[in-house]
Amino acid sequence: MNDTICAISTSLGVGAISIVRVTGEDAIKIVDSIFDSSLVDKKTHTIHYGHIKYNNEIIDEVLIMLMKAPKTYTKEDIVEINCHGGNSTTKKVLEILLLCGCRLAEPGEFTKRAYLNGRINLLEAESVNDLIVAKTDAARMLAINNVDGNLTKRIRSIREKIVKILANIEVNIDYPEYQDEVQVTQQLMNEYLTDINKELKKLVEGAKNGRIIKEGINIAIIGRPNVGKSSILNHLLDEEKAIVTDIPGTTRDIVEGSITLNGIAINFIDTAGIRETSDVVEKIGVDRSKRSAESADIILFVANNNEKLTKEDLELLEKYDSENLIIFVNKCDLERKIEIPGNISREIIWGNTIDINGLDSLKIAIKNKLNLDSIVNKDMSYLSNIRQIDLVNKANSAVENAYNALKNDMPIDMIEIDLKSAWEYLGEIIGDSYQDELVDNIFSNFCLGK
Ligand SMILES: Nc1nc2c(ncn2[C@@H]2O[C@H](COP(=O)(O)OP(=O)(O)OP(=O)(O)O)[C@@H](O)[C@H]2O)c(=O)[nH]1
Numbered sequence: 001m002n003d004t005i006c007a008i009s010t011s012l013g014v015g016a017i018s019i020v021r022v023t024g025e026d027a028i029k030i031v032d033s034i035f036d037s038s039l040v041d042k043k044t045h046t047i048h049y050g051h052i053k054y055n056n057e058i059i060d061e062v063l064i065m066l067m068k069a070p071k072t073y074t075k076e077d078i079v080e081i082n083c084h085g086g087n088s089t090t091k092k093v094l095e096i097l098l099l100c101g102c103r104l105a106e107p108g109e110f111t112k113r114a115y116l117n118g119r120i121n122l123l124e125a126e127s128v129n130d131l132i133v134a135k136t137d138a139a140r141m142l143a144i145n146n147v148d149g150n151l152t153k154r155i156r157s158i159r160e161k162i163v164k165i166l167a168n169i170e171v172n173i174d175y176p177e178y179q180d181e182v183q184v185t186q187q188l189m190n191e192y193l194t195d196i197n198k199e200l201k202k203l204v205e206g207a208k209n210g211r212i213i214k215e216g217i218n219i220a221i222i223g224r225p226n227v228g229k230s231s232i233l234n235h236l237l238d239e240e241k242a243i244v245t246d247i248p249g250t251t252r253d254i255v256e257g258s259i260t261l262n263g264i265a266i267n268f269i270d271t272a273g274i275r276e277t278s279d280v281v282e283k284i285g286v287d288r289s290k291r292s293a294e295s296a297d298i299i300l301f302v303a304n305n306n307e308k309l310t311k312e313d314l315e316l317l318e319k320y321d322s323e324n325l326i327i328f329v330n331k332c333d334l335e336r337k338i339e340i341p342g343n344i345s346r347e348i349i350w351g352n353t354i355d356i357n358g359l360d361s362l363k364i365a366i367k368n369k370l371n372l373d374s375i376v377n378k379d380m381s382y383l384s385n386i387r388q389i390d391l392v393n394k395a396n397s398a399v400e401n402a403y404n405a406l407k408n409d410m411p412i413d414m415i416e417i418d419l420k421s422a423w424e425y426l427g428e429i430i431g432d433s434y435q436d437e438l439v440d441n442i443f444s445n446f447c448l449g450k
């Protein structure tokens with residue numbers, strides 16, 4: 001932690017400017033030794049024009065941003081060298097810094113220092129990385145909200161409530177002779193636990209939205225051969241992605257493509273038409289279709305308006321019947337021959353891909369099913385990675401255990417144990433309690449130079 005580290009913070013390649021970043025105790029001294037005017041006596045948060053020189057050779061004409069501790073990203077001295085972009089100049093500057101006493105930073109090490117030096121918490125640090133890797137607008141909005149600490153505030157407030165209850169319990173354990181105290185405490189605890197449980201449930205529910213926003217949604221397009229699955233995919237993507245022919249069994253392998261709805265990535269997976277077949281290749285394709293359906297968030301079942309539902313159609317409809325099923329009856333430009341059995345209660349959208357009817361209704365149905373209009377908003381603050389979600393689930397079960405223990409008149413110290421673990425799990429989310437190994441692991445997934 002005490003050494004001075006450096007890294008190229010911009011992505012490598014040809015560009016106008018690249019930034020090489022240095023942080024640590026000797027950051028200013030080291031850069032000063034290769035810069036043609038003195039930096040040591042300069043004010044913090046100033047920019048300086050000059051040249052990087054090494055062994056009397058001018059390496060580059062640069063701008064230096066000088067930021068002295070503690071008001072910096074890492075809370076240590078930081079010097080950022082804005083050099084000319086392109087591989088050779090940037091790498092040369094980095095190489096010289098290494099020769100002058102810097103160590104090459106590990107991925108995420110700047111942010112790790114920001115966290116270990118107490119400038120941001122672990123959840124905010126993870127959100128910094130989410131912001132960098134965000135692929136959609138909604139993912140970016142979520143990440144920046146979490147960097148700003150909205151979620152941290154919610155978690156801290158739940159932890160404070162738990163601490164209050166723990167303090168109450170301590171009084172009970174230390175002064176058991178005060179019978180009146182017990183009554184008050186149990187009543188209070190009931191209220192507090194119900195309240196905490198509600199707050200945690202909101203976090204758990206929100207985490208589902210967080211995952212949707214961050215990772216997007218997979219929709220498998222399933223159905224018998226030749227009903228128009230690939231045509232629907234192509235129209236949704238506005239691209240000739242999958243091969244379309246009138247030969248049943250055209251699609252053999254999975255074909256995928258994404259669009260965004262409300263800033264969320266919606267990944268459509270076109271699959272091989274499902275039917276009994278002796279063709280070895282097609283059989284593998286059909287197996288893949290079934291697997292895609294099983295792991296998808298939504299199944300889009302496609303049927304042909306111009307044919308009666310077959311036994312295979314009905315079997316598939318029964319197999320995939322769930323909240324997450326949307327039925328699209330395609331080829332509505334042709335005469336209607338399909339009959340929908342009365343027991344099918346799922347949403348049906350009618351359309352065709354010839355004059356492109358029904359695809360807008362399909363998008364609306366997807367939005368409604370996922371509640372996209374309400375989950376994406378400017379104030380959203382959801383947990384979104386597996387580590388955080390796992391911990392909030394654990395905290396929630398611990399609080400539920402405490403609640404059940406209270407209801408069943410269990411000894412008060414049993415309740416205390418559950419509440420303490422809930423408090424610790426929540427603390428782990430924001431990194432108030434942490435293990436070195438865990439922290440190393442989290443930051444190793446970051447970009448170099450961040
Ligand atoms: N009349 C009409 N024909 C359509 C429509 N949609 C697709 N087709 C035609 O139906 C045939 C099959 O379309 P595909 O999109 O390849 O069907 P698929 O379900 O992907 O078929 P497989 O890949 O074999 O499972 C093609 O000849 C399409 O042009 C539609 O809405 N109306």
Ligand SMILES: [Mg+2]
Pocket residue numbers: 229230231242243250251270271272273
């Ligand atoms: Mg196809």
